[in-house]
Amino acid sequence: MIEMQHLAPIMFGSLVLAMLVGFPVAFTLGGLGLGFGYYAVSQGFFPEAFMSNLPLRLFGIVSNELLLSIPFFTFMGAILERCGLAEDLLEGTGQLFGSKPGGLGFAVIIVGAILGAITGTVAASVIAMGVISLPVMMPQA
Numbered sequence: 614m615i616e617m618q619h620l621a622p623i624m625f626g627s628l629v630l631a632m633l634v635g636f637p638v639a640f641t642l643g644g645l646g647l648g649f650g651y652y653a654v655s656q657g658f659f660p661e662a663f664m665s666n667l668p669l670r671l672f673g674i675v676s677n678e679l680l681l682s683i684p685f686f687t688f689m690g691a692i693l694e695r696c697g698l699a700e701d702l703l704e705g706t707g708q709l710f711g712s713k714p715g716g717l718g719f720a721v722i723i724v725g726a727i728l729g730a731i732t733g734t735v736a737a738s739v740i741a742m743g744v745i746s747l748p749v750m751m752p753q754a
Contacts, residue, residue, distance in 0.1 A: 617658050624649050686733050687740060694741040699728055703745055721746045 615623060624645060631641045654661055674680070693699045703724045710716030710723075721742060729738040 614656065615652075617653075620649065620653065620658070682733075683736070687736050689733075690728070690736070690738060690741040693728065693731070694744050699724065699741045700745050702727065703742075703749075707749075717746075717750060721750070 627645055628641060650664060653659055654664055703720060706720040706724050707717055710719045725738050725742045728741055729735060
């Protein structure tokens with residue numbers, strides 16, 4: 614039988630082991646949390662009423678409107694990349710700085726700042742700029 618003070622280190626070790634095996638992080642965190650939660654209830658570490666509150670807690674997190682902005686901003690970055698706006702912006706800025714040493718790097722930084730202001734998140738800007746500027750910046754063989 615595992616004592617209460619040993620539960621957290623065992624849980625952390627299980628997390629590291631599951632991630633080293635290759636399980637996705639989200640499923641690993643959720644599965645280990647639920648598994649160790651049910652184990653703790655079965656050992657009497659905390660009452661069953663805590664687990665009955667889980668659906669209410671999950672619904673409260675999912676219904677948060679603020680968290681809906683993250684996938685929408687990422688989607689906006691993908692749309693900017695698909696429609697060619699970000700590529701045109703990078704091309705124009707690249708022509709402006711093209712004659713200077715490191716001009717393409719300056720262009721990527723400036724266009725990244727502009728896209729970050731447009732999309733509102735760093736993730737959308739990184740996705741759009743990574744897809745557009747990485748093939749241009751790779752050395753030709």
